Amino acid sequence: MNFLEERIVKDGIVKEGNVLKVDSFLNHQMDINLFEEMGAEFKHRFADANITKIVTIESSGIGIACIVARYFNVPVVFAKKSKSINIDGDMYVAEVESFTHKCKNQVIVSKKFLNEDDHILIIDDFLANGCALQGLISIVSEAGGTVEGIGIAIEKGFQAGGRMIRNLGYRLESLAIVDNMDAENGTIEFREQ
Numbered sequence: 001m002n003f004l005e006e007r008i009v010k011d012g013i014v015k016e017g018n019v020l021k022v023d024s025f026l027n028h029q030m031d032i033n034l035f036e037e038m039g040a041e042f043k044h045r046f047a048d049a050n051i052t053k054i055v056t057i058e059s060s061g062i063g064i065a066c067i068v069a070r071y072f073n074v075p076v077v078f079a080k081k082s083k084s085i086n087i088d089g090d091m092y093v094a095e096v097e098s099f100t101h102k103c104k105n106q107v108i109v110s111k112k113f114l115n116e117d118d119h120i121l122i123i124d125d126f127l128a129n130g131c132a133l134q135g136l137i138s139i140v141s142e143a144g145g146t147v148e149g150i151g152i153a154i155e156k157g158f159q160a161g162g163r164m165i166r167n168l169g170y171r172l173e174s175l176a177i178v179d180n181m182d183a184e185n186g187t188i189e190f191r192e193q
Helices: 004-010 030-046 060-070 131-143 160-167
Strands: 013-017 017-019 053-057 076-079 092-100 103-110 121-129 144-157 172-183 187-190
Touching: 004 030, 004 144, 004 172, 004 187, 030 060, 030 076, 030 144, 030 172, 053 060, 053 131, 060 076, 060 121, 076 103, 076 131, 092 131, 103 131, 121 131, 121 160, 131 144, 144 160, 160 172
Parallel strands: 053 076, 053 121, 121 144, 144 172
Antiparallel strands: 013 017, 092 103, 172 187
């Protein structure tokens, strides 16, 4: 069992509907020491990749992406879920559906931050159905950039997202892959990696 799996077992809460609450350390309150470990592990796993930018989606992936970016010494670009008056000029737009929030959002990235010279590592906290990843991949593709890899903190291996993204040929590395969760007794089974 790796460091993230241990933390999930210790502090994660399994709820009905295939929900894994990790808000005490990952996506509401953030354990920066844990994020540092994740950053080091992603740097190790993608050490052979030429990364020029980290891309994530608002909002839970931003903290992890920032720590990972320190290890690669590159900037972070995050897709926003709503247009604000601060965003001007041309934008890349993709529609994504959130498993957690059960809604569709248009996500946007200003065209001035992504281009054909970029080699992207996409980072996010969760992978369930893969909709957010598909949106980010389409934005990078529209910009002419290259997705060098995808790093996920927690993948729900019993949902289709991971399999779909791997079948599309992308290099996907998940720090913890949950193969089964039981809300009744609070147990979690991880995939051997």
